Amino acid sequence: MPIRIPDQLPAQNVLLGENIFTMDMDRAASQEIRPLEVGILNLMPNKIETEVQLLRLLSNTPLQINVDFIRIDNQAPKHTPQSHMDAFYHDFSSIANKKYDGLIVTGAPLAMLDYEEVKYWDTMTTILEWAQRHVNSTLYLCWAAHAAMYHFYGVTRKLRENKFSGVFSHRVNDPNNELLRGFDPVFYAPHSRYGHIDTSLYNKADGLQVVAESDDVGAYIVASHDKRMVFVTGHPEYDPDTLKDEYFRDLQSGQQPAIPKNYFTNDDPTQSPIVQWRSHGSLLFTNWLNYYVYQTTPYDLNQLAEKPQPKR
Structure with a gap:
């Protein structure tokens, strides 16, 4: 799959090692097609890990995709070098006049904060409104899905005492919805919220x-x-060890996290995770790109219509 990503992005070597086709700028420029323009607003502290996870899921399509990584502020990320941010990320102000076929907004480790307490909430709401005018289809993941529901529909999440952590069984409610084309009636996906x-x-x-x-x-x-708009409350992008890493991180910080459900072999953290969600995660992103983005976006993005405001 020809994902067009910046030269020297660390994710490039990881993806090539997994036999995933990426395209450098020179080769992409020689193709006489209009690539899809996809923005990724990455709110996760470990930017590089999330970049790899999302680019991997965008890879299973014949469409050429140009990817812009977007930062929400200039704060130094906790787990990502400032040099990486300066080299590969766009300030929102620099792309505010651009239109995109698709936008992905990631989750964020902000579970215990009210939305208005989030330091970049004002900018977040600005971007949510901007997407209604500048993006054909937006995919909101985990925290971002709840934040968008709050902003657009006035729906407030409840905070659970015990975290949803593990890999859970799901059922398809509408087998005719194109997002779920090719899904099994029952499938699995990780949650951590x-x-x-x-x-x-x-x-x-x-x-x-x-x-x-x-x-x-x-x-x-x-x-x-x-x-x-698509709201995904879990983490189809997670790597096999992501829930494991989160569990042991919380243990080491003095917390008493529950063992992620349906994840470790025999529910034993000393054993390997059971990976049973990646095919459906890949299919979800492929279907979104094809049916919700490519099949509906105008060839000339300047003709993109503003989305009407949701009714609360």
């Missing part, structure tokens, strides 16, 4: 449909009828 929005609240929101959910963790994939 304290926040929760009851499925009934998604169902009451104007223009939204819960297309996949779980008896254990509730709504998983929620899509707008016009395909302009």
